[in-house]
Amino acid sequence: TTTSAAAYPRKILDYMEGFLVSKTLFTACELGVFDLLASSQRPLSLEEVAQGIRASLDGTERLLAACTGLDLLNTHTLDGQVIYSNTEQSSVYLTQSSPVSLTQSIHYSSKTIYLCWHYLTDAVREGSNQYEKAFGVKSEDLFEALYRSEEEMVKFMQLMNSIWNICGRDVVTAFNLSPFTTIYDLGGCSGALAKQCVLTYPECTVTIFDLPKVVKTSREHFVTDDNQRVSFHEGDFFKDALPDADLYILARILHDWTDERSIELLTKVYRACRPGGGVLVVEALLCEDGSGPLTAQLYSLNMLVQTEGKERTAAEYTALLTASGFQNIQVERTGKIYDTVLGRK
Ligand code: SAM
Incomplete structure (x- = not known):
C-alpha cells in the first residue's frame, strides 16, 4: 500500500x-x-x-x-x-573562538577519520585498522601511527579535549568521587577531564599520566599554571610502574585495546591501587542486547578502522574489571555520549 x-x-x-x-x-x-x-x-x-x-x-x-x-x-x-x-x-x-567550539573535532573528522572510513569495507573484511592504506604508516604501535607527526598529535589532542567541555561534568559527577583525593588520569591527554575533576571536587589532586611527548604538549598548550591541582607524570602505562593512588580514571582508554591488553592494564592498575580505592572507566556503553545506542555502534566501527579495540557493553567492562581483581562494580549512565563504570579494590 x-x-x-x-x-x-x-x-x-x-x-x-x-x-x-x-x-x-x-x-x-x-x-x-x-x-x-x-x-x-x-x-x-x-x-x-x-x-x-x-x-x-x-x-x-x-x-x-x-x-x-x-x-x-x-x-x-x-x-x-x-x-x-x-x-x-x-x-x-562552530566558531573557533567559542570556549565550547567543536571546530577542532570537525577538522579531525574531516582530515583523518573520513579518510580512514574510506577503507571501512576493508576494515570489516580484515578485522583490523586501516592506517597503512589511509596514511602509509605501519600500525603495530598504535599510538606511533596515530601520532605520526607532531601536527597529527596536536590535532588528536584537540579532538580529545573538546568533547569534555560538553560531557565532562556529567562524567565526573555520575558517581560521588569526593572520597578519592589522589587521582591519576591514565592516558589523561590534554587534561580536560582532570580540570573537570578538580573543579568539581575541591579536595582532590589529579595527575595526568601519559606518553612523554603528549605530556610535553599538554603542559605547553592545554594546562595552564592556574590549574594548581593538576600535575603530570610521563610514562608508558604498559611498560612503566604505575604510582599508587586512590582512584585511576581510564577515559576512552580501554576502547583502544583488545580484551587481553585491557586486562593487562587493569591488572597493573589493581596492583597499584590503594585498598579501598578504585578505577573509573569512562566509555560510550553499548546496550546489552546490541540494540544501540547508534553513536556507540558507529564508534565501535570507528575503533575498528582506527584502533585495536572496540566499544563494549557494561557487562563486558564488568567482566574485564572482575578478571583484573576489581569488585563491587557499579554502572552509571549519563544520558550523553559517555557513561561510567566504577570498580573498587
Ligand atoms: N583520556 C583522554 C580522553 O578521554 O580525552 C584521552 C583518550 S585517547 C583515546 C588515549 C590516550 O592514551 C592518549 O592520550 C594517549 O596518548 C594515551 N596513551 C596511549 N598509549 C599509552 C601508553 N602506552 N602509556 C600512556 N598513555 C598512553
Whole structure:
C-alpha cells in the first residue's frame, strides 16, 4: 500500500547521502563561514561571504543554501537581498573562538577519520585498522601511527579535549568521587577531564599520566599554571610502574585495546591501587542486547578502522574489571555520549 514503510525509502535515502551532510559541515568550517559571520556585526550578503572566505560566488551560494537547509544558517531578506547569519548553535559550537567550539573535532573528522572510513569495507573484511592504506604508516604501535607527526598529535589532542567541555561534568559527577583525593588520569591527554575533576571536587589532586611527548604538549598548550591541582607524570602505562593512588580514571582508554591488553592494564592498575580505592572507566556503553545506542555502534566501527579495540557493553567492562581483581562494580549512565563504570579494590 502507499502508506507502507516500503513505499518511499526516506531513511535509506538519507543514510545513502549522510556523507553529503558531513562534507557540507566540514567545508563550511574549513572555509571559515561561521567565523566570518560571527566576527561581522551584522548579517552578510552572498557577495560579502564569498569575498570574506575567498571563494567563488556560485560555489558559496550553493554552500550557504545547503547550510541553511541544514539549519546551520539563518536567512532573511533585506531590501530585496538575501542575507545570512549564524544560528545560535552555529555561533556556540562552530566558531573557533567559542570556549565550547567543536571546530577542532570537525577538522579531525574531516582530515583523518573520513579518510580512514574510506577503507571501512576493508576494515570489516580484515578485522583490523586501516592506517597503512589511509596514511602509509605501519600500525603495530598504535599510538606511533596515530601520532605520526607532531601536527597529527596536536590535532588528536584537540579532538580529545573538546568533547569534555560538553560531557565532562556529567562524567565526573555520575558517581560521588569526593572520597578519592589522589587521582591519576591514565592516558589523561590534554587534561580536560582532570580540570573537570578538580573543579568539581575541591579536595582532590589529579595527575595526568601519559606518553612523554603528549605530556610535553599538554603542559605547553592545554594546562595552564592556574590549574594548581593538576600535575603530570610521563610514562608508558604498559611498560612503566604505575604510582599508587586512590582512584585511576581510564577515559576512552580501554576502547583502544583488545580484551587481553585491557586486562593487562587493569591488572597493573589493581596492583597499584590503594585498598579501598578504585578505577573509573569512562566509555560510550553499548546496550546489552546490541540494540544501540547508534553513536556507540558507529564508534565501535570507528575503533575498528582506527584502533585495536572496540566499544563494549557494561557487562563486558564488568567482566574485564572482575578478571583484573576489581569488585563491587557499579554502572552509571549519563544520558550523553559517555557513561561510567566504577570498580573498587
Ligand atoms: N583520556 C583522554 C580522553 O578521554 O580525552 C584521552 C583518550 S585517547 C583515546 C588515549 C590516550 O592514551 C592518549 O592520550 C594517549 O596518548 C594515551 N596513551 C596511549 N598509549 C599509552 C601508553 N602506552 N602509556 C600512556 N598513555 C598512553
